[in-house]
Amino acid sequence: MKLSKIFGLHAVQSALQYSPHKITQAWIDVQRQDQRLARAIDDLEALGIVPEKTDRKKLDRFAEGNQHQGIVIEIELPGELPEHNLKTAVQNLAAPALFLVLDHVQDPHNFGACLRTADATGVNGVIVTKDNAAGITPTVCKVSSGAAETVPVYQVTNLARTLRWLKEQGIWVFGAAGESAQPVYQADLSVPMALVIGAEGKGLRRLTQEACDMLVALPMRGSVESLNLSVATGVLLYEVLRQRMTA
Template sequence: MSTQLFGIHAVQAALDYSPQKIQRALFDEQRQDARLKEVIDSLKALGISLEKTDRKKLDKLADGKNHQGIVISVELPAMRSEEQLKSDVEALTTTPFYLILDQVQDPHNLGACLRTADAVGVQGIIVTKDNAASITPTVCKVASGAAETVPVYQVTNLARVLRWLKEQNIWILGTAGDASQTLYEMKLDMPLAIVMGAEGTGMRHLTRQHCDFLVKIPMAGQVESLNVSVAAGVLLYEVFRQKAS
């Protein structure tokens, strides 16, 4: 399955991380832009099919969004299986660090989580097969290249996977507003999988039961909770900070 990516930043990310998956490119032949010319030269050097067109056609392909004079067709990254997850975990030579999304449905949240996961060195994101976002064009656009660098594992039975991860000596850290301790009170530089619950409802009861620890993010203002991708970013960067220090 292929999708359209547009905009110089997104196209450059595809060139950096997955040039072999770019199938063709369309660009505005009337546009005079040094950055666009650099991207086109890079595509040309790779032997990728280039097609000159006009702004009107690019506007249509990009649904009226800012394409900056270029649209490319790319093959979507593949979702990985539970069997691949087990194989990859067993092959690790560094401390395990995973993010688990329990029925997170918004593709923008999955894309944002992928981008942060790439930044902090997460080895993979585990998502549920049902009632959850999978890799889509929107996810790839928001992830800005991270959908190519961070594996996404789709599993049918999250509770079973959590039990297996614990058998591999990976601690399961859940997030809950009613937890007794904050993430800043915990030592987090250990083999770890962080679980984020769904938008609005949080973790399911069975998922929560499989967590070794529950933590909350301290809140000083009037809002009761953070967006799931923002909350994931706070937790992931605290782990990153503790590992770095």
């Protein structure tokens, strides 16, 4: 069991909404009083968890100097799922597949934001590499606003091999690559598919690109060369959703 502390009213409220059974302890600032904190305390006490009243310095240590808004909880973090769970999930799909694949994405804020968008767009699961990639951490949980609990995260050892296996299952693999001449808006994304996003500042690795059926790009009309990774992921996933809603 992987226990960790998360902090801040928004993160705590997400935990209370999506995974209340995983909360084990709580601490609150004895000097802070406001309605949002009072509601969080009531929700915790309804679970049988009586928050320990403490001073701000202790909460500062728990939050490692970050803004905690007077509350810290200890929670069992969701875990990454092994590769065989991915194969079971693919074989049991009842609707056209939509997976998000992150190739060596290491920034927890980007990972958390991608999870949040994945939840919003109906992604079946997020596939990450076991090495050189962000895992599920308190920061990821905080940024994802509960999506770390609702979207399965599958951890694989060999990404290129996994992509080849997905193709054998009838899933098309689309890689996001700024150098591609194929605009994403001209690609058929209504098919069962996996969208592959490369690492921050590096993009897709060569073997990952070679495992893709098609590389697609977002049109860039300004002076910047690319979008933030999680922003680009959001645009691409919503284009998939748009096409599927109008198909």
